[in-house]
Amino acid sequence: MRVKRLTKTQLDIIARQTLEKTAEAGLQNARKNLPYIKKTILDLTPEAGPGVTDAAIIVSAGPSLHRKQPAQSILDSKFKGTIVAVDGSLGYCLRNGLVPDYVVTVDPHATRIIRWFGDTKLAHREADDYFQRQDLDPALNREEAARNQELIELVNRHGRSIKVIISTSVSEEIALRCLEAGMELYWWNPLYDDYDKPKSYSQQAYKLTKAPCMVTGGNCGTSAWVFAHAILHSKQTALLGMDLSYPPSTAIENTQYYKEMLELFGDQVEEAFIRIYNPYLKETWFTDPTYYWYRQSLLELAKQADCDTYNCTEGGILFGKGIKFIPLKDFLNKFS
Amino acid sequence: MPKYLKGNYRLPKKVTTKDNKSQPTIEQKFEQESLRKLGGSIAFVMKSKTFVWKGDEGEKTD
Numbered sequence: 072m073r074v075k076r077l078t079k080t081q082l083d084i085i086a087r088q089t090l091e092k093t094a095e096a097g098l099q100n101a102r103k104n105l106p107y108i109k110k111t112i113l114d115l116t117p118e119a120g121p122g123v124t125d126a127a128i129i130v131s132a133g134p135s136l137h138r139k140q141p142a143q144s145i146l147d148s149k150f151k152g153t154i155v156a157v158d159g160s161l162g163y164c165l166r167n168g169l170v171p172d173y174v175v176t177v178d179p180h181a182t183r184i185i186r187w188f189g190d191t192k193l194a195h196r197e198a199d200d201y202f203q204r205q206d207l208d209p210a211l212n213r214e215e216a217a218r219n220q221e222l223i224e225l226v227n228r229h230g231r232s233i234k235v236i237i238s239t240s241v242s243e244e245i246a247l248r249c250l251e252a253g254m255e256l257y258w259w260n261p262l263y264d265d266y267d268k269p270k271s272y273s274q275q276a277y278k279l280t281k282a283p284c285m286v287t288g289g290n291c292g293t294s295a296w297v298f299a300h301a302i303l304h305s306k307q308t309a310l311l312g313m314d315l316s317y318p319p320s321t322a323i324e325n326t327q328y329y330k331e332m333l334e335l336f337g338d339q340v341e342e343a344f345i346r347i348y349n350p351y352l353k354e355t356w357f358t359d360p361t362y363y364w365y366r367q368s369l370l371e372l373a374k375q376a377d378c379d380t381y382n383c384t385e386g387g388i389l390f391g392k393g394i395k396f397i398p399l400k401d402f403l404n405k406f407s
Numbered sequence: 408m409p410k411y412l413k414g415n416y417r418l419p420k421k422v423t424t425k426d427n428k429s430q431p432t433i434e435q436k437f438e439q440e441s442l443r444k445l446g447g448s449i450a451f452v453m454k455s456k457t458f459v460w461k462g463d464e465g466e467k468t469d
């Protein structure tokens with residue numbers, strides 16, 4: 072029996088588990104980050120750079136980013152709007168000459184996230200095969216040390232042109248690495264839970280840091296979309312690499328949560344993935360429960376936002392009310 | 408099945424059919440145990456269209 076869609080109850084379970092997994096860790100990181108919190112996302116003004124914008128492109132790090140290679144099209148179009156990258160796509164952007172105005176980072180993981188910025192301590196880390204398996208930046212799958220060094224140099228070269236939209240939840244090492252690369256840091260807290268509850272994580276994070284709390288949608292890509300909407304006031308926002316799923320030909324061993332899924336479902340693991348037919352692509356992509364939660368969350372948020380959202384990923388499963396699924400070239404023709 | 412098969416003897420023990428209760432479906436497994444390890448990158452909540460909460464002064468924007 073295959074899992075087809077998740078019920079609201081099941082999605083709520085994922086949300087609760089995510090709170091358990093990340094809120095305490097995020098708050099602990101916030102305490103360590105206190106010495107570096109000088110400016111928040113509310114300090115971003117038009118004078119401070121590309122602040123208020125009519126159009127923005129969110130460069131997320133799903134597999135379509137590497138299948139479609141959109142960087143050159145953006146550069147050729149002379150797009151005047153704002154480019155917001157997620158941490159996982161920073162390497163792709165810089166390797167392809169697309170220097171984002173902003174890069175968003177939020178995940179509290181202790182050792183992995185720093186790799187997106189070039190990890191100056193990689194040689195001293197414990198072995199972790201995640202980067203050999205992940206699909207967010209396939210360039211890092213092989214020759215890890217060499218590609219890491221390349222990324223360190225790219226981030227150091229372009230750091231002064233990039234503002235980091237940095238969540239208090241990230242490891243202190245991210246803050247230090249970004250400062251080392253000359254990046255400006257603009258802080259925010261994840262809106263973890265109900266801020267009307269006095270002991271909520273959101274309240275604690277706010278009282279500790281005095282940084283505003285922003286909706287995340289559960290992941291960095293959606294956080295970047297919220298940032299473009301709520302802080303940059305982008306009225307036309309394109310999404311790239313926002314697959315929230317895997318292309319039909321992907322081996323399940325190469326999916327983000329494969330190890331956890333295998334442990335949980337054993338020989339039924341293949342059935343636990345959710346298949347979704349995309350009528351725009353006329354293809355069936357598959358996703359895991361967590362990415363499905365991201366998808367449903369972003370669809371809900373898009374309905375409530377006072378902006379137009381264009382999914383220009385040209386892949387994946389993000390379609391529905393509030394999302395216009397169009398090719399990137401159409402968006403660039405319209406807004407460049 | 409009982410409509411078509413009738414024995415002419417009585418079993419010493421009453422036989423009950425198994426309704427796969429010992430084998431939870433994949434959906435049941437999912438709800439019961441699985442989501443613990445499948446949490447996302449970061450928690451979130453959305454309340455009354457508030458995309459950014461600026462703190463105690465009660466100022467909320469989108």
